[in-house]
Amino acid sequence: MTSYTTRCLAAASILVVVLALVLKCLEPTTTTQFYRLIVWNCFVAFLGFSLTVYGIPRTKHKFPPCLQGRDQGRKGTPQENTPVPEGVGIVSGAMFLVCLILCQLFYAYHNNSKGTERLMEYDAALLTICFGLLLGFCDDVLDIPHKYKFFIPTIAALPLLVSYRGVTDIVIPKPLRFLIISAADDHELTFVGDLLNHFAPIDMASSGAIVKLGLFYHFYMLLLSVFCTNAINIYAGINGLEAGQSVVIGLAIVVMNCLELTHENDPVVFTGNDEQHLMSLIIMVPFVATSLGLLCLNWWPARIFVGDTFTHFAGMTFAVAAILGHFSKTLLLLFVPQIFNFLYSLPQLMRIIKLPRHRLPTFDPKTGLMRASRLNDRKKITEDGEYNYHNLTLINLVLQIFGPMREDKLCIYLLILQVFCCGLGLMVRYGIAGYIY
C-alpha cells in the first residue's frame, strides 16, 4: 500500500514521459502553428492533472451523504462502513472540460480554410462531453432508470452528428468485395450488392470499394455513442478499473494519433488527414492526464469512487474523439475487452439469466482476496434447487481462470489484458489494414 503522494509522483512521472514523447515525436513533422498548439495542449493537460490531484482531496469532504458509498470489496473488514465519496469523476470531468476550453482559445486562432468548421466541431465535441458529464452526475445523484440511459446519450450525440462535416463513406475490405461486385466480368453488382445499392449507393467508379452510407453512417455514430457510454459503465466495479482502462484506451488513441500525424504522406495505411487526428489528440491528452489524476485516489484501497459520472463522460469522450477523428472502426478494436464483456453479459442484461443488483466479485474477509461471484452471493435470488451460475462478467471470468486474488492484483491483470488488446488492435489496424484495403 503506497501513500497518496507516492502514487501522485509516480503518475506525474508517467504523464511527463508521455507528454515528452508526444512532443518529441511530433516536433519534426508538424508546422510551427500546429506544434505550438500541441505544446500548449500538453501544458494545459499537466495543469489539469495537477489541479485534479490537488483538488480531489480538498473537495471530497463536500460530497453529501447521498454521494457516499460503501466499498463492496471491504465487506467484513473494519473498513466496511467507512463512507467513500462517490461520483468524484465530476472533479476530473470539470477539470477536463476546463482544459478543453483553454485549448480552444488557441485552436480558434489556428485559422485555415476550414477554421470555422473545425471550431464548430470542437464546440459540438465539448457540448457532447459536457452533456455526458451532466448525465453521469445526474445518474449518481438521482439514479436514472436504465431505459433512459440508452435514450439520453442518443440525444446528447445529436449536436455532434449535426455538426459532423466528415465523410460518411466506408471502404469495403478487399476480401469482402466479391460479395458486392463480381470480379470476373465488367464489374457488375452481385445480388447482395444490388440489394445494398438500394439503401446505400455503391461507388461504381471505385470498383465497389466505396459504399456511401450517408444517414446510415450517422445512425452508426449514434449507436457508437450509446455503446461507448454504457460499455465502460458495465465493465467496472473494482478499485481503479474504470479510470485505469480509460487511461489505457486513451493512451492507445494518443499513440494512434501520433502515428497518423507523423505519417500524413502515406495515405494507404494512414488516413492522411492530419487535422482530424490533431483534434482527437487535443481531446485525448488532457483526458488521459485528468483520468490519471483520478486514478491516483481511486487505486486500491480506493479513497474515492469515480461513479457513473466518470464512466459516462469517459465513454462519451472516446466516442467524440473517434467520430471527429474519423477512426470509429479502429476504436472498436481498442474496445475489445469492453465488447467481450458486453456480449458475455448479454444473457444477464437481457434477463435470460437472473440479474442481481451487483455483479462485482465477492470479497473474502478471511483471506483478503476476491473470488468470482455467484448469482446467490449477496441476496438469495434463485431457488435452492436451481443451478447457481457465476455472474457473467469479464472480471469474474478472469477470477475463475486465475483463481482468487487481491483487488489490486485483479485490477492489474485486467489492465494488462486491456494493454494487450489495445496493442493488438493497433497492430491489426496498421499492420494488416494495408493488405485488405
Added chain:
Amino acid sequence: MTSYTTRCLAAASILVVVLALVLKCLEPTTTTQFYRLIVWNCFVAFLGFSLTVYGIPRTKHKFPPCLQGRDQGRKGTPQENTPVPEGVGIVSGAMFLVCLILCQLFYAYHNNSKGTERLMEYDAALLTICFGLLLGFCDDVLDIPHKYKFFIPTIAALPLLVSYRGVTDIVIPKPLRFLIISAADDHELTFVGDLLNHFAPIDMASSGAIVKLGLFYHFYMLLLSVFCTNAINIYAGINGLEAGQSVVIGLAIVVMNCLELTHENDPVVFTGNDEQHLMSLIIMVPFVATSLGLLCLNWWPARIFVGDTFTHFAGMTFAVAAILGHFSKTLLLLFVPQIFNFLYSLPQLMRIIKLPRHRLPTFDPKTGLMRASRLNDRKKITEDGEYNYHNLTLINLVLQIFGPMREDKLCIYLLILQVFCCGLGLMVRYGIAGYIY
C-alpha cells in the same frame, strides 16, 4: 390555493396564446424556410412544456435527502418539516436542452452563406447553457464556495466568446459624442477621445459614432455572463419568484425578437439583422415554455424548489441569447430589478454590513404573512446595542413599503414590478433609441 392541474391548464393556455401570437406575428414577414423553423420550434417548446409538467411530479420522489429542503416561509406551521425537493430545475433544464437539440436538427438544414458560422454559434450556445446547468446542479449537490461561482461562469462563457462572430463595435449615443469628438472644427478628437483611442480605435469616418472595442467587448460579454448567472440567484428565495421573473424576462425578449424580425427593413431603430434575432427567438421560446412548466409546481405553496440549478442556467441562457442576438445592452434594460437588487445588496455582499446565511423575508406563523427580515431575525449576528438593519434586498424593500403580505401576493407584486420594468425597458429601447443614436 389552486390544484396542480388547474395551474398547469392555466399555464398551458398562456403558452398556447403566446405561441399563437408569435406564429401569427411572424407569418407575413419571414421566408417559408424561416417560418417552418419557427413552427417546429413552437411545437418543440410545447412538447417541452408538456414533458416538464408531466415529468416533475414523477421524478421529484427520486431526489435524495441532500436535495430535500425545508420551506423557510412555512416556519411555525404544520408543514414546517415537510421536505421539499430542491434543484428540480435540472428537470426543466434537461428538457430545455433536449428542445434546443431538436430545434438544431432543423436549423442545420437552414443553410445559407453563413450556415456553418450560425451552426457553430448554436453549438457554443448549447454548450454554455449546458455548462451553466451542470454548474448549478453541482452547486445544489456540492455547495460550491462563492468565490468559484464567479470564476466558473467565466470559463463556461469562453467557448461562446471564441465562437462569437458578431460585431465588437459600439455606437456612442449622440448626446455623448461631444465628449469624444469636437463638433465645432474639423472633427478632431477631444482629450477623452484621444485617451480612449489608445485603447479602442475610434472610427473617424463615422464622426466618432463608432468605437471599435475589440477585446474589451469580449471582456464585457464575459462580465455579462457572470452577472446574469449570479443576478437571478441573489434575487430569489420566495416561492415562484425565480421561475416567474425568468418567464417575464424571457417573454420580453420574445417580444423584442418579434419586433426586430417584423421590422428588418428599418435599420435606424431596429438592428436590421434578422438572423441573430431568429437564433435568440429559437432559444427563448423553449426556455419560456419549460420555465412556465416549472413555475406550475414552484408557485406558492411550492411543492418543489427550482434550486441554484435553475437560477444559474436561466441567467446563462439570457446572457447567451443576448450575446448571440447582439442585444446585450438592451438585456440590461430588462434586468433593472435584478441590477437594483444587486446594487442595493452590495453593502451586504461586500460585508460592510453583516451578511446572515439567509436574507429571505421572515414568515409570521400567527398571521400567515411575510414581513421584511432583519439581520438578527434568524440567528443573533450583531451585538444588542448595535443598530439592527433590515436585510438589503429588493424583496424586503417591497415588504417595507407595502407592509406584510402573503407569500404569493408578494411574488405577484414583484412580478408586476418585473413586467413594468421590462415594458419600460422595451419602450426606452425602441421609443427613445431612435433619437439618441
